[in-house]
Amino acid sequence: MAACRSPAATSAAKLGVVFALLIINKAGGLIYNHTFAPGLQALNSNDSLILAGTFHGIHAISRTLNPVPPKHSNTSVPNSRNLPTTGIESLESSHFRLTCFQTPTGVKFLLVTSPEQPNADVVVRRCYEIYGDYVVKNPFYSLEMPVRVEKFEKALAGYLVRP
Amino acid sequence: MAGSVYSFYIFDRHTECIYTKRFNSAQPLRPHAAVTSLTKSSLPPTARKALSESDDAKLIFGTIFSLRRMVRQLGGEDDQFLSYRTNEYKLHYYETPTQLKFIMLTDTRVGSMRTVLHQIWATLYVEFVVKSPMAPAEHPGGVGVANEMFEGGLEGFIGSIFPPQPA
Numbered sequence: 001m002a003a004c005r006s007p008a009a010t011s012a013a014k015l016g017v018v019f020a021l022l023i024i025n026k027a028g029g030l031i032y033n034h035t036f037a038p039g040l041q042a043l044n045s046n047d048s049l050i051l052a053g054t055f056h057g058i059h060a061i062s063r064t065l066n067p068v069p070p071k072h073s074n075t076s077v078p079n080s081r082n083l084p085t086t087g088i089e090s091l092e093s094s095h096f097r098l099t100c101f102q103t104p105t106g107v108k109f110l111l112v113t114s115p116e117q118p119n120a121d122v123v124v125r126r127c128y129e130i131y132g133d134y135v136v137k138n139p140f141y142s143l144e145m146p147v148r149v150e151k152f153e154k155a156l157a158g159y160l161v162r163p
Numbered sequence: 164m165a166g167s168v169y170s171f172y173i174f175d176r177h178t179e180c181i182y183t184k185r186f187n188s189a190q191p192l193r194p195h196a197a198v199t200s201l202t203k204s205s206l207p208p209t210a211r212k213a214l215s216e217s218d219d220a221k222l223i224f225g226t227i228f229s230l231r232r233m234v235r236q237l238g239g240e241d242d243q244f245l246s247y248r249t250n251e252y253k254l255h256y257y258e259t260p261t262q263l264k265f266i267m268l269t270d271t272r273v274g275s276m277r278t279v280l281h282q283i284w285a286t287l288y289v290e291f292v293v294k295s296p297m298a299p300a301e302h303p304g305g306v307g308v309a310n311e312m313f314e315g316g317l318e319g320f321i322g323s324i325f326p327p328q329p330a
Contacts (some may be wrong), residue, residue: 005220040237054229068251068267091247095238
C-alpha cells in the first residue's frame with residue numbers, strides 16, 4: 001500500500017479540495033485568512049472579521065446547548081470519563097464543510113473544505129503543527145496578533161495546495 | 164438506526180418557537196455542561212440555573228440564524244446550512260421554502276437527518292397542522308401546532324427511527 005503512494009496517488013484533487021484556512025485567536029479576532037482554492041465567495045477583509053467574530057460567539061453558545069444528560073458515573077471517581085464539551089467541531093452545508101479545531105490555548109483553526117474531503121480533522125491538526133513551527137517559534141511574532149510570516153505561508157501552501 | 168434523539172424544535176418565519184419536544188424527558192436538557200466562560204463570569208449561579216426551555220429555544224434560534232447567514236456568505240446564496248456537530252451532540256437543520264425551520268438535536272453517531280426532517284414537515288406538519296381546519300394560519304406562541312394527531316404521529320415516527328433502547 002505504501003509503495004503505491006506516489007505523489008500522484010496521494011493527490012486528493014479528485015477526493016476533496018481545501019478552500020480556505022482561517023485562524024481565530026482566543027479573543028475572537030481573525031489573525032490569519034487565506035484562500036487556497038477557488039470555490040467560495042470572495043469576502044472582503046471586513047466581512048471576514050465579522051464572520052470570525054460571529055463564529056467565535058456561536059462556538060461558545062454551542063457548548064451551552066449541550067442536551068446530553070450527565071453520565072451517572074460513580075462519585076468516588078469524580079469527572080471520570082466526562083470529557084469537557086467542545087463547541088462546534090464540524091459544520092456541513094450543501095457546498096462545503098467547515099472543520100473547527102480549538103487548541104488548548106483557545107486558538108481556533110477553521111478549515112473550509114469540499115464536503116468530500118477525507119480526514120479534515122487530521123489536516124487541520126497538521127496546520128496547527130505548521131503554525132506552531134513557523135509562527136509561534138518565530139521570535140518576531142507577538143501572540144494574538146495577525147500572522148504575517150512568509151515561511152508559514154509557503155509551508156501551508158506546500159501542504160494544502162495540491163499540484 | 165443507532166443513536167438517540169434529544170430534542171426537536173420548529174420555528175416559524177417570525178423567529179418564534181412554535182413547537183418543542185424533548186425525548187428521554189426524564190432528564191433536564193441543561194445538565195452539567197452549562198458552565199462556560201461566558202456564563203461563569205457574568206451571571207451568578209442561580210441565574211445560570213434559571214435558563215429555561217424557552218431560553219434554550221432562543222439560543223438555538225440565534226445559533227442557526229447566524230450559521231445560516233454565515234453559510235450563505237461563504238458558499239453563496241444557494242448554499243444551505245445542513246448540520247453541525249460537537250463532540251457530544253449533533254444539530255440537524257431543515258428549512259422549508261416558507262421559512263419554517265425544523266431542528267433536531269441528536270447523538271453524534273446519527274447520520275444526516277435531512278430527509279427525516281423533510282418527512283416530518285411533509286407527512287406530519289402539513290397533514291395535521293396546515294390542513295387542520297382548527298389551526299390558524301400563523302401560530303403565535305405555538306397555537307394549533309401541538310394537536311393530538313401531530314404529537315402522536317411525531318412520537319410514532321421518531322420511535323420507528325430510533326427504537327427505544329434498553330436502559
